[in-house]
Amino acid sequence: MPGIVICGEGPTDLYYDKQTNSRGPLKVCVDKLLESFWDDVSYVDFVQVSRGDLEATDKGKPEKKTAVVRGLKKNFANAAYVSKCAKLLAEKAKVFAKANEDDWGVIFFKDLDASSGTDIDKVYNAMFSAMEDGFESANFETGVPMVPKTRSESWILCALSPKDASKNDFFEKLPMSDKSPNSGKKVLAKILNVDEDESYKIVGERVESFLWEQIQAPSFIVFKDKLYNMSSKILGRR
Numbered sequence: 001m002p003g004i005v006i007c008g009e010g011p012t013d014l015y016y017d018k019q020t021n022s023r024g025p026l027k028v029c030v031d032k033l034l035e036s037f038w039d040d041v042s043y044v045d046f047v048q049v050s051r052g053d054l055e056a057t058d059k060g061k062p063e064k065k066t067a068v069v070r071g072l073k074k075n076f077a078n079a080a081y082v083s084k085c086a087k088l089l090a091e092k093a094k095v096f097a098k099a100n101e102d103d104w105g106v107i108f109f110k111d112l113d114a115s116s117g118t119d120i121d122k123v124y125n126a127m128f129s130a131m132e133d134g135f136e137s138a139n140f141e142t143g144v145p146m147v148p149k150t151r152s153e154s155w156i157l158c159a160l161s162p163k164d165a166s167k168n169d170f171f172e173k174l175p176m177s178d179k180s181p182n183s184g185k186k187v188l189a190k191i192l193n194v195d196e197d198e199s200y201k202i203v204g205e206r207v208e209s210f211l212w213e214q215i216q217a218p219s220f221i222v223f224k225d226k227l228y229n230m231s232s233k234i235l236g237r238r
Helices: 024-036 051-058 080-102 120-137 151-160 165-171 184-193 196-209 218-234
Strands: 002-007 045-048 104-109 143-146
Touching: 002 080, 024 151, 024 196, 045 080, 051 080, 080 104, 080 120, 080 143, 104 218, 120 143, 120 151, 120 196, 120 218, 143 218, 151 165, 151 218, 184 196
Parallel strands: 002 045, 002 104, 104 143
Antiparallel strands: none
């Protein structure tokens, strides 16, 4: 049985509980995209791996030096950690592939976390490259970075107006910090006309109807293309 190891940040993004079939919005997104590519993908297995699982796996291993992001004057503190996590996820997928005697992939989700004023494109490129470097260091060809500009709420906002390129472009430029008065979480709550802590309840009620494949946001299109290529390989389709 082919499968995909997924790693997100919490229940409101790339989350999956196999026992209860509880899915976060971005897991629904992945399922919908795979169905749009291949119709029936019900046989594909998914395994959720948390950051805590990765840290437990990596316990006792020597720390790597902090990676330096080209174009920034200071070290990008998360780059080495993200690269290490990508490598560990790839290694876990290899174990599942061997046990199942089939091909497996990885989807690694991470928000862009940076203070106001930091260049979004530089942080995005650094995060994306760190993930790809981690996959490459494990000699793993079916790893997919899932990195929205700027946070998961940006893609969810895009899904509310998937064909509106100007809105999609605007949502990709929202602040990278949840503390900002114009953060994605606050914008999402305002558009849904609910309190911030109620917005994901509404998203959960609507997410199945979102037309994810129509989203115009460039960072989403990059992810969608990567997911298609990975799924082509693990499902043996071209």
